[in-house]
Amino acid sequence: MIYLDYAAATPVDDRVMAAMQPFLATEFYNPSAAYMAALAVREKYEEARHDIAKVIGAVKAEIIMTAGATESINLALRSFEHVLTTAIEHPAVLGCVGSGDIVNVDGGGRVDLADLRAKITDATELISVGYANSEIGVVQPIKEIARIVQDVRADRLERGVATPIYFHTDASAAAGMLELGVARLGVDMMTLNAGKCYGPKQVGCLYVRAGVKLRPAVCGGGQEMGLRSGTENVAGAIGFAAALKIAEKKRKVETVRLGKMRDDLERYLIGKSNVKDAPGKHFRTLPVKINGDCKHRLPNILNFSIPGLDGERAVFALDFAGVMVATGSACAANKGLRSHVLTAIGLDDRTADGSIRSSLGRGTTREEMEETKKILAQVLPSELALSQE
Amino acid sequence: MIYLDYAAATPVDDRVMAAMQPFLATEFYNPSAAYMAALAVREKYEEARHDIAKVIGAVKAEIIMTAGATESINLALRSFEHVLTTAIEHPAVLGCVGSGDIVNVDGGGRVDLADLRAKITDATELISVGYANSEIGVVQPIKEIARIVQDVRADRLERGVATPIYFHTDASAAAGMLELGVARLGVDMMTLNAGKCYGPKQVGCLYVRAGVKLRPAVCGGGQEMGLRSGTENVAGAIGFAAALKIAEKKRKVETVRLGKMRDDLERYLIGKSNVKDAPGKHFRTLPVKINGDCKHRLPNILNFSIPGLDGERAVFALDFAGVMVATGSACAANKGLRSHVLTAIGLDDRTADGSIRSSLGRGTTREEMEETKKILAQVLPSELALSQE
Numbered sequence: 001m002i003y004l005d006y007a008a009a010t011p012v013d014d015r016v017m018a019a020m021q022p023f024l025a026t027e028f029y030n031p032s033a034a035y036m037a038a039l040a041v042r043e044k045y046e047e048a049r050h051d052i053a054k055v056i057g058a059v060k061a062e063i064i065m066t067a068g069a070t071e072s073i074n075l076a077l078r079s080f081e082h083v084l085t086t087a088i089e090h091p092a093v094l095g096c097v098g099s100g101d102i103v104n105v106d107g108g109g110r111v112d113l114a115d116l117r118a119k120i121t122d123a124t125e126l127i128s129v130g131y132a133n134s135e136i137g138v139v140q141p142i143k144e145i146a147r148i149v150q151d152v153r154a155d156r157l158e159r160g161v162a163t164p165i166y167f168h169t170d171a172s173a174a175a176g177m178l179e180l181g182v183a184r185l186g187v188d189m190m191t192l193n194a195g196k197c198y199g200p201k202q203v204g205c206l207y208v209r210a211g212v213k214l215r216p217a218v219c220g221g222g223q224e225m226g227l228r229s230g231t232e233n234v235a236g237a238i239g240f241a242a243a244l245k246i247a248e249k250k251r252k253v254e255t256v257r258l259g260k261m262r263d264d265l266e267r268y269l270i271g272k273s274n275v276k277d278a279p280g281k282h283f284r285t286l287p288v289k290i291n292g293d294c295k296h297r298l299p300n301i302l303n304f305s306i307p308g309l310d311g312e313r314a315v316f317a318l319d320f321a322g323v324m325v326a327t328g329s330a331c332a333a334n335k336g337l338r339s340h341v342l343t344a345i346g347l348d349d350r351t352a353d354g355s356i357r358s359s360l361g362r363g364t365t366r367e368e369m370e371e372t373k374k375i376l377a378q379v380l381p382s383e384l385a386l387s388q389e
Numbered sequence: 390m391i392y393l394d395y396a397a398a399t400p401v402d403d404r405v406m407a408a409m410q411p412f413l414a415t416e417f418y419n420p421s422a423a424y425m426a427a428l429a430v431r432e433k434y435e436e437a438r439h440d441i442a443k444v445i446g447a448v449k450a451e452i453i454m455t456a457g458a459t460e461s462i463n464l465a466l467r468s469f470e471h472v473l474t475t476a477i478e479h480p481a482v483l484g485c486v487g488s489g490d491i492v493n494v495d496g497g498g499r500v501d502l503a504d505l506r507a508k509i510t511d512a513t514e515l516i517s518v519g520y521a522n523s524e525i526g527v528v529q530p531i532k533e534i535a536r537i538v539q540d541v542r543a544d545r546l547e548r549g550v551a552t553p554i555y556f557h558t559d560a561s562a563a564a565g566m567l568e569l570g571v572a573r574l575g576v577d578m579m580t581l582n583a584g585k586c587y588g589p590k591q592v593g594c595l596y597v598r599a600g601v602k603l604r605p606a607v608c609g610g611g612q613e614m615g616l617r618s619g620t621e622n623v624a625g626a627i628g629f630a631a632a633l634k635i636a637e638k639k640r641k642v643e644t645v646r647l648g649k650m651r652d653d654l655e656r657y658l659i660g661k662s663n664v665k666d667a668p669g670k671h672f673r674t675l676p677v678k679i680n681g682d683c684k685h686r687l688p689n690i691l692n693f694s695i696p697g698l699d700g701e702r703a704v705f706a707l708d709f710a711g712v713m714v715a716t717g718s719a720c721a722a723n724k725g726l727r728s729h730v731l732t733a734i735g736l737d738d739r740t741a742d743g744s745i746r747s748s749l750g751r752g753t754t755r756e757e758m759e760e761t762k763k764i765l766a767q768v769l770p771s772e773l774a775l776s777q778e
Contacts, residue, residue, distance in 0.1 A: 001426065005418075005419070005422055005424075008418075008419040008421070008422050009417055009418055009419035009422070009620070010417065011413075011414055011415065011417040012413040012414055012417065014414075017413060017414065024400075024401040024406060024589065025400055025401055025403075025406065026400065028398055028399065028400040028401065028590075029394075029397075029398055029713075030394070030397040030398035032397070033394055033397050033398070033713070033715060034701065034704045034705065034708070034715070034716065035394075035704065035705075035708035035713040035714075036708055037390065037708075037713060038397075038713075067456035067457075067460070067591060067619065067622075068456075068619045068620060069619070070607055070608075070609035070610065070618045070619035070620075071456070071607055071619060073608075073609070074607040074608060074609070090609070090610075091608065091609050091610050091611065091618070092607065092608050092609035092610070092618060094608075095608025095609065096608050195620055200413065200624070201417075201620055201621070201622050201623065201624065201625070202456060202591065202592075202619065202620070202621075202622035202625060203591075217607075218459055218460055218463040218481065218606075219459075219462075219463060219480065219481050219483075219484025219485050220459035220462070220463070220479070220480050220481035220484065221459065221479075221480050221481070222480070229459045229480070229481060230456065230457045230458070230459035230460060230591065231398070231457065231459075231584055231590055231591070232590070232591075233456075233590050233591035234590065235589070235590065236590070236591060312423065315423045315424065316423065316424075319423070319424035319425055319426075324418075324422070324424040324426060324427075325424075326422060326423070327423065
């Protein structure tokens with residue numbers, strides 16, 4: 001079986017498992033306890049927090065550990081009433097805009113900066129734009145948005161408007177793929193998710209720049225500086241730190257490696273493969289459309305549509321033939337709904353329903369990709385024919 | 390080192406680790422994905438949910454997986470405005486009473502049922518009383534409270550009062566110690582925590598009886614029947630189910646075993662040890678007071694006070710001598726605050742500050758307990774003397 005759904009879930013790296021193990025079995029102490037063995041655990045936990053902070057160029061006190069991206073996003077957004085975001089965001093973001101508004105994206109999924117500027121009012125407290133979209137891979141102009149936020153701040157200061165404005169980005173899909181330095185990006189808050197970068201599931205964090213005031217997400221024992229109560233997930237945090245460090249270390253080599261393989265598959269699908277005897281000929285007759293901005297895109301994601309194809313049935317057929325891919329975002333997939341992302345970038349229903357997302361990852365090999373081409377060439381034309389019957 | 394702080398944290402059972410492992414490494418698929426390998430993972434996840442439900446006599450659809458007790462409590466309580474609870478509850482409960490009220494407890498920590506009755510108004514929507522208190526071990530009369538709730542329902546029905554009233558219990562400390570059948574107990578909601586019963590930390594669930602309507606805790610992908618979004622913690626849920634099944638299977642034997650050892654230590658501490666040559670003589674001169682209702686108490690918890698002792702320093706001294714114990718609830722311990730539980734049961738400051746909690750668990754042996762007696766006899770008298778200097 002060839003796994004090409006790394007954007008939905010990643011296996012826990014062996015080194016991450018090894019780092020976590022002692023904190024499940026023997027060093028299991030509650031980090032809030034007073035004895036030395038617990039203090040040692042507390043120290044390791046804080047070290048993990050420090051390591052995570054370091055990867056993104058933050059300091060320890062700016063990292064709030066959470067149970068994953070959904071919780072981080074809720075923690076970041078629910079403290080604010082007027083939130084601006086885009087229509088291609090994660091459902092957690094779209095569910096928390098309060099009295100805010102949705103900013104347009106173009107056909108590639110990139111945020112419309114002029115529309116963003118136009119929609120910022122004096123009531124706007126937060127802008128939340130995902131760094132990279134897990135469904136179509138589009139990478140947003142984070143630095144440009146940060147600059148707009150800076151301008152708004154300067155303008156508000158001049159006009160004596162006291163409402164602060166902050167910028168949050170969900171970088172779950174970006175970890176290990178894009179540069180994460182929060183200062184260089186200019187973000188005030190950043191969501192990260194261990195489960196998407198070869199760490200444990202239901203572990204994440206929210207970077208909160210010193211000075212940004214949030215409301216606690218839950219009431220309780222007051223852990224995580226009062227913002228996120230609950231006995232600390234020590235093993236999870238340590239696994240997350242290990243995973244993030246590995247992802248960052250591998251980033252440059254891995255993005256080149258995956259990008260090449262992704263581009264090769266793309267060329268093949270759109271019939272531009274220059275290998276003479278490749279089975280690409282099958283696709284020359286198929287109307288393959290690539291979804292997501294091709295210039296600003298994660299190197300590991302290839303989302304394409306064949307209008308008229310039944311994407312869901314194609315996923316089953318491809319699975320049967322040996323390739324695991326997706327038709328929409330993992331969260332939307334089991335509800336039988338059309339992807340809100342594909343609709344937002346302007347795809348008509350036929351094109352959206354005929355979409356396939358393949359996402360490459362650390363385990364992906366050249367051999368797997370060659371095999372994938374063959375399987376796609378074998379399955380998709382007949383699936384399209386069946387769908388159109 | 391002798392660990393006597395099982396109420397703060399438990400090690401992950403080897404069988405639980407073994408059950409979780411595959412779902413971290415190889416069966417890591419997102420259970421919302423459409424391919425067969427993911428559907429198999431989804432099935433295992435739902436099987437875990439079923440297993441948890443079975444232990445407490447519920448059905449699968451009544452179990453909402455969460456990231457631990459704090460989150461479960463918040464999910465249960467935040468849907469209601471007028472909540473009645475007791476002063477010895479977990480901070481998460483006390484932080485979510487809304488416009489509700491606090492019901493009195495007696496000197497042993499048992500809820501005052503007459504006061505509870507008196508404080509229920511037509512506005513009361515929820516009663517939340519912990520099944521067993523993790524700090525002093527007191528077990529509450531859950532069935533009696535459930536009967537009161539039934540009476541109130543009948544009375545409201547008769548009078549045409551439409552406001553529903555529900556009963557939630559935090560059973561985190563009760564798992565593996567007390568009977569958990571939700572129907573027999575008569576509760577509408579129950580919080581459970583894997584991290585306190587030899588399962589992974591930051592995994593828990595909320596039992597929600599069919600018909601009880603809750604507000605989602607977070608916005609997102611709509612997992613857990615829309616109540617708790619976020620990619621499912623498959624390994625965690627499977628570990629939790631395994632842990633709960635083991636705890637329930639061991640319950641009867643284990644409670645007898647731990648109860649005997651706990652009672653023996655208690656007799657020793659209050660100078661009633663009938664072993665002639667035991668080092669108990671040291672304690673005959675110390676004013677040891679047992680905290681928590683002695684008749685209705687978890688078999689594994691012994692909370693005692695020596696008025697005048699500096700409990701915090703005593704914990705350090707005992708740690709140095711080889712025994713890990715606590716002075717308050719794990720959540721309160723690292724904030725330098727006096728335990729709200731001990732204050733609520735009427736202890737004066739000197740007595741509360743001189744408290745020690747020892748909590749026994751699966752790894753506790755007779756040999757450890759004999760050694761513990763010796764260490765307590767050695768450390769506490771001199772610590773008391775030092776504290777009084």
